[in-house]
Amino acid sequence: MEPNYDEDTEWNDVLRAKGIIPPKKKEAEISEDQIVSMIENAIEEKTNGVPREKQLGDMTLDELDELEDSEDEAILEEYRRKRIAEMRLLAEKPRFACVREISGQDYVDEVNNAGKEIWVVLHLYANGVPLCNIIHHYMKELAVRFPHTKFLRSVATTCIANFPEKNCPSIFVYYEGQMKKQFVGPLELRGDKLTAEEFEYLLGTSGAIATDIKEDPKRQIRDKMFSDLQNDY
Numbered sequence: 001m002e003p004n005y006d007e008d009t010e011w012n013d014v015l016r017a018k019g020i021i022p023p024k025k026k027e028a029e030i031s032e033d034q035i036v037s038m039i040e041n042a043i044e045e046k047t048n049g050v051p052r053e054k055q056l057g058d059m060t061l062d063e064l065d066e067l068e069d070s071e072d073e074a075i076l077e078e079y080r081r082k083r084i085a086e087m088r089l090l091a092e093k094p095r096f097a098c099v100r101e102i103s104g105q106d107y108v109d110e111v112n113n114a115g116k117e118i119w120v121v122l123h124l125y126a127n128g129v130p131l132c133n134i135i136h137h138y139m140k141e142l143a144v145r146f147p148h149t150k151f152l153r154s155v156a157t158t159c160i161a162n163f164p165e166k167n168c169p170s171i172f173v174y175y176e177g178q179m180k181k182q183f184v185g186p187l188e189l190r191g192d193k194l195t196a197e198e199f200e201y202l203l204g205t206s207g208a209i210a211t212d213i214k215e216d217p218k219r220q221i222r223d224k225m226f227s228d229l230q231n232d233y
Helices: 010-017 031-045 061-065 075-092 104-112 131-144 196-206 217-232
Strands: 098-101 119-125 150-155 168-173 180-185
Touching: 098 131, 104 119, 104 150, 119 131, 131 150, 131 196, 168 196, 180 196, 196 217
Parallel strands: 098 150, 119 150
Antiparallel strands: 119 168, 168 180
8 A cells, every 4th residue: 555645744744854755735725716616516515496686685684694504604604794894885885875966067067977886867858859858767766776876867958058959868877977878869778769778778888787687688588579479481
């Protein structure tokens, strides 16, 4: 039988000290990705295949407490501490939770100087344009669901002199005072048939809100209609 030089014995320690045998192999360090994977696997075993987004992203601290046991308590506790830290950071962020009306004089303070890590969604509108009313309604709903995003609206011509009414509505998305995305005019905003889900998806593509809608709802409907037609034939 070959000697086990990794075994913890006094004799092996002497041999290592004299350089006769190599140092004991170190156990491989566990990376952060591996820890996350271990957490996910541990949770999955106890939730019988609950979707991953529910396992991690949506779990409350009470739900994490229920999962702890002697095997994975340390791993889950580490994740729990991270969740608490994330929640504290989120709690420290400004909350808006409404759509505020601004004038041209407010623009610099409310948009350019909005602050660090603040997303701003600005809706330039014109009175009497149906799609502007639709978007205002959608924005009020999103402002409540995503209270850390600042939702603003303003009569277009008060922010930009001679702004063409044909370009209303327009949506401008800013992050830390810098423009990140713009949707100018009804065509880019899909016209009067724009749905709440489509509008949420569009804002999600800009990064302004952390929506769960990752695929274009309009494309999904179109693909389903095409699939149904193929099946008919």
